[in-house]
Amino acid sequence: MKLIERTSRTYLWLSIVIFLISAGMLIFVLTAVMNNRLDEQLRYNKEVLAKTIKYDYPLTIFDPPAELNESEQKKYPNDTVIFKDTLILRAIEGEGVDEFEKYRQLTAYETLHDKRWKIVVRNSLVRNQDFIWVIVLSSFIIIILLLIGLWILNTKISKKIWYPFYTNLDKLKNFSVQDKNPIELESSNIDEFKELNESIRNLTQKLQSDFSSLKEFSENASHEMQTPLAIMQSKIELLLQSNNINQKQSHQLQSIYQAGKRLSKLNKTLLLLAKVENQQYSTKEEVSFHNLIEKQLENYEDFILNKNITVTKNLSEHIVSTNAILADTLISNLISNAIKHNVENGTISIIYKEDELIFSNTGEPLIGAPEDLFNRFKKQSSRKDSLGLGLAIIKQICDVNQWQLNYHCIDKLHTLSVLFNKKQTSKSN
Amino acid sequence: MKILIVEDEIELLDSMASYLKNEDFICEKASSFFDAEDKIISFKYDIIILDITLPDGSGIDLLKLVKEQSAKTGVLIVSAKNSLDDKLKGLDLGADDYITKPFHLAELNSRINSLIRRRNFDGDEFIVFNEIRVDPSSKEVTVHGKPIELTKKEYNLLLYFITNKNKVLTKESIAEHLWGDDIEMADSYDFIYTHMGNLRKKINKLGGNNYLQTMYGLGYKFTDTLK
Numbered sequence: 001m002k003l004i005e006r007t008s009r010t011y012l013w014l015s016i017v018i019f020l021i022s023a024g025m026l027i028f029v030l031t032a033v034m035n036n037r038l039d040e041q042l043r044y045n046k047e048v049l050a051k052t053i054k055y056d057y058p059l060t061i062f063d064p065p066a067e068l069n070e071s072e073q074k075k076y077p078n079d080t081v082i083f084k085d086t087l088i089l090r091a092i093e094g095e096g097v098d099e100f101e102k103y104r105q106l107t108a109y110e111t112l113h114d115k116r117w118k119i120v121v122r123n124s125l126v127r128n129q130d131f132i133w134v135i136v137l138s139s140f141i142i143i144i145l146l147l148i149g150l151w152i153l154n155t156k157i158s159k160k161i162w163y164p165f166y167t168n169l170d171k172l173k174n175f176s177v178q179d180k181n182p183i184e185l186e187s188s189n190i191d192e193f194k195e196l197n198e199s200i201r202n203l204t205q206k207l208q209s210d211f212s213s214l215k216e217f218s219e220n221a222s223h224e225m226q227t228p229l230a231i232m233q234s235k236i237e238l239l240l241q242s243n244n245i246n247q248k249q250s251h252q253l254q255s256i257y258q259a260g261k262r263l264s265k266l267n268k269t270l271l272l273l274a275k276v277e278n279q280q281y282s283t284k285e286e287v288s289f290h291n292l293i294e295k296q297l298e299n300y301e302d303f304i305l306n307k308n309i310t311v312t313k314n315l316s317e318h319i320v321s322t323n324a325i326l327a328d329t330l331i332s333n334l335i336s337n338a339i340k341h342n343v344e345n346g347t348i349s350i351i352y353k354e355d356e357l358i359f360s361n362t363g364e365p366l367i368g369a370p371e372d373l374f375n376r377f378k379k380q381s382s383r384k385d386s387l388g389l390g391l392a393i394i395k396q397i398c399d400v401n402q403w404q405l406n407y408h409c410i411d412k413l414h415t416l417s418v419l420f421n422k423k424q425t426s427k428s429n
Numbered sequence: 430m431k432i433l434i435v436e437d438e439i440e441l442l443d444s445m446a447s448y449l450k451n452e453d454f455i456c457e458k459a460s461s462f463f464d465a466e467d468k469i470i471s472f473k474y475d476i477i478i479l480d481i482t483l484p485d486g487s488g489i490d491l492l493k494l495v496k497e498q499s500a501k502t503g504v505l506i507v508s509a510k511n512s513l514d515d516k517l518k519g520l521d522l523g524a525d526d527y528i529t530k531p532f533h534l535a536e537l538n539s540r541i542n543s544l545i546r547r548r549n550f551d552g553d554e555f556i557v558f559n560e561i562r563v564d565p566s567s568k569e570v571t572v573h574g575k576p577i578e579l580t581k582k583e584y585n586l587l588l589y590f591i592t593n594k595n596k597v598l599t600k601e602s603i604a605e606h607l608w609g610d611d612i613e614m615a616d617s618y619d620f621i622y623t624h625m626g627n628l629r630k631k632i633n634k635l636g637g638n639n640y641l642q643t644m645y646g647l648g649y650k651f652t653d654t655l656k
Contacts, residue, residue, distance in 0.1 A: 226509035227438050230531035234444035237534045240597040240647065241451075250645040257647075261601050264531045268610070299608055302582070302620040332609075 008154050015146055023139040027132050034131070035104065038123050039083055042106035045121040053112055053119075068109065068116040076109040078116070085125065101125075164188035168197065175204060177211040178277075215278050222271035229264040236260065269389045272329070273376075276396045281323040289352050290315045292331045299332075303339045307346065315352040320420060322401055330397045333390045334359045334416065340390075341414065357418040365412060373407055430545065431455045433474040435465040435491065436507065437483050441530075445478065448534040449541070451596075462486030469494055474502055476541055481508040481519070489518055496523045503544045507532070533602035535593040542592045558591045559653055560637055572635040582607055583628045586621075590641070590651035599648040625649065 068076070084107075087100040102125040110117050164186035175183055183204045185197045236257045239245070245253065275281065293315060297304070304311060320327070338348045338361035346362035366373070374395040377388045394416070398405040404419040432454045436442040439460055446456040457474070459465035462485040469477070469491065477495055481488035488506065495502050504524040519527060525544050528537060546556075546565050556563040560573045568584055570577050579587065589606050590598065604617040607624075629641055642650045 223509050226530040227441065230509075231438060231440045231444065233531045234441055234448070234534050237597075237599070237602075238444055238447060240599070240644075241448075247645050250647050254645075254647045257599060258601070265610075268529075302608075302623075303616055306616055306620065 008151065011150055011154075012147060015143060015150070019139055019143045019146075023136060026135055026139075030131065030135065038104045038125075039106070042083070042104065042121050042123055043081075045123075046106055046108050046119055049119055049121060050108075050110060050112060050117075053117065066118050068118055072109075072118065073116050076118075078109060078111050080107075080109045082107040086122070088122070161188075161190060164193055165196075168193075168200065172200065177207050179208065180212075182208070215274060219271065219274040219278065222267050222274060225267050226264075226271075229260060229267065232260050233257070233264065266389075269393065273389070273393060273396055276326065276393070276400055279400060281326045281400075283323060284321050285324055286319045287322050287324050287327040288317070288319055289327065289331065289357060290317055292328055293335075293350060293352065296328075296331050296335050300335050300339060303336075304348075307339065307342055307344055309339065309342055309345070310347045312347065312349045313351075315350065316354060318352070318354045326397045326401070330394060330418075333394050337361075337390050337394070337416070355419060355421045357420070358415060359417070360413055360415040362412055363414050366409065366414075370407060370409070374405070430476070431457070431472075431474050432476045432478065432541070433457045433459060433465070433468055433472075434478045435459045435483070435488065436478070436480045437461060438480075444534065445537065448596075449538065452538055454541075462488075462491065465491055466494065469498055473499055476503045476505065476544065478505050478507055478537070478541075479524070481506055489522065492519060492522050492524055501548070503548050505537075505540055505544060533599070533605065535589070535596060535598050535602050536606055538596075539589055539592045539606065556588070556591055558594060558640070558651075561587075561591070561632065563588060563591060572632055572637040575635045577631050577635055579628070579631065580624075582620075582624050583631070586624055587628055590649070593651070595650065595652045595654070597644050597648050597650050603648070621649075 084105055086103050086105045088103050103122040104125050105120060105122045108119040108121075110119060165188070167186040171183060171185060183201065185200060187197065188194060236253060239253060240250075240257075293313070297311065297313075334357075335348075338359050341363040342348065342361050343363060347360075348362075349358075349360040351358040351360075374391050376392040395405055398418055401420075406415075406417045406419070408415050430453070432449060434442055434445050434449075434456060436445065436458075437460055442458050442460055446458055449456050454476075457468060457472075459468050462483045465479075465483075466486075468474075477491075479488045479491060479495075483491075488508075492504055492506070495504055500523070504519075506519040506524045506527045507530060508527070509530045525547070526540050528540055543565075554564065554566065556565060562571045562574075564570070565588070570579055570584065570587065585607055586603070589603065600618045600621055603621050607621070608617060625641055629639055633639060638653070640651050640653055642652060644650055
């Protein structure tokens with residue numbers, strides 16, 4: 001629910017409640033006042049009637065004054081005046097329909113010419129009731145008018161006042177920590193929004209600087225590690241050349257050497273990832289995936305033959321504009337991945353079309369969740385020589401090129417597909 | 430063959446120098462920009478191994494200087510930064526090859542030898558090891574004058590071994606040489622074994638000796654001296 005909708009709704013309920021209360025109060029007060037006035041009128045009429053009787057003028061607009069019988073004389077002492085509402089059946093002229101009408105009625109007991117009289121005068125309340133209906137109706141119309149007014153006002157306000165808010169919200173949605181430029185926010189003269197903008201600006205700047213220093217750190221750390229690793233490796237290699245090492249020492253040396261190799265491989269891979277992330281491979285050229293795939297397949301020939309894997313290819317000659325080193329790394333990783341996770345006598349199918357590159361390979365089902373597949377150090381296999389970074393590299397290369405990488409697995413056939421035209425496909429989705 | 434090694438890490442500099450000295454290269458060492466500049470101006474080198482990042486200057490500037498002094502000098506750039514910019518810049522400015530730290534000393538030696546062959550310094554076209562003769566330009570190998578048919582991997586393997594003869598070559602270094610350093614598969618060691626077996630058989634068939642020695646599972650050595 002949008003904020004404006006929420007406040008509008010509150011306004012609406014409040015208005016309805018207030019109007020109902022005020023309409024009720026209006027009806028109550030007005031009725032009381034009117035009744036009061038009517039009662040005065042009735043009193044006056046009664047006087048007229050009494051005088052008529054006193055001076056013997058016959059009048060027909062009121063009930064004929066009646067003499068009180070014994071019991072009534074006892075019940076009602078002199079000068080008793082009773083006001084009450086009453087319903088009287090009245091025939092509507094010309095329609096022949098009987099209808100009850102509401103009347104206000106005054107009953108007075110008076111002694112006139114030494115006789116006790118009951119005087120009854122009435123006034124129709126119909127006009128009063130009409131009045132009440134008019135009040136209700138007009139209240140209702142006012143409520144509606146008010147609501148429409150509020151709605152229009154709110155929409156206008158929302159468009160104008162909330163405009164910077166929604167624009168900034170969109171900008172935040174599209175914000176990426178990898179952006180080098182600070183986020184540019186729509187300014188507003190409303191204090192809350194100003195504060196919000198200020199906070200967002202600080203927060204995003206902090207995020208960006210933290211992110212870039214983290215990237216720098218990992219890149220620098222990797223760089224700095226290269227030299228000591230190189231020294232280690234070269235010293236062991238020199239040591240290996242000496243003729244007087246025995247088998248035991250040789251095994252220990254081998255362990256150190258292999259651990260060093262592993263470390264340096266890990267370091268190299270992390271460095272590559274950091275560099276891809278830092279957009280250091282931005283020079284683009286025309287790359288033929290067809291040639292790259294053929295070249296890498298040749299390089300991996302031994303591995304393919306060893307597992308007796310059947311490779312089927314359907315490669316088009318399309319040219320993609322991208323970084324050559326990244327393209328090479330991508331293909332090498334895709335092929336090595338397809339071989340590494342393959343089974344004996346398995347298959348690899350490579351399809352390269354204008355807008356898509358699809359690698360399918362047979363293999364054991366995934367152990368973990370497919371969502372974790374592209375995460376760093378998430379190993380799907382228990383192989384010792386696997387760093388668990390191959391797919392992370394593939395993903396990273398696709399990300400910087402704005403290609404879409406998809407994975408799915410049907411019946412032990414794992415498929416990785418790279419969509420080159422990410423923007424178009426996401427539009428059609 | 431005179432080589433100048435420019436590297437600010439003394440330990441690494443010493444390792445490189447001692448490995449290459451064994452290969453009958455005359456090695457000189459420079460551990461700073463200043464030192465290197467001095468040596469480049471004063472002497473003539475066939476090969477310069479150049480570290481790009483020096484504390485008192487950039488190797489790129491030294492490269493320019495080298496090319497001004499003697500265009501014939503072969504330059505092999507060594508860098509901890511596997512950055513494309515350095516590589517392209519270096520190769521643009523006339524560097525012949527590029528190697529990233531950490532590297533195998535055998536690989537460094539192999540690169541230097543291939544650089545020497547490409548530049549054809551001594552006019553010696555063939556690489557000869559006793560009865561085995563390799564012609565790098567046509568990639569033909571003969572044993573006792575009789576040609577043998579080698580696969581690309583076998584040829585590369587043989588060349589790597591002969592270039593680094595009498596040295597223990599680790600399986601890792603061989604795997605990287607054959608498949609590139611992206612390789613991440615344990616299987617590759619088995620393949621080395623297979624390729625070596627085939628290579629040995631092919632050489633033996635033509636009456637060649639078995640020069641390959643296994644070093645406790647560590648690696649292999651191509652040598653004509655007995656253990």
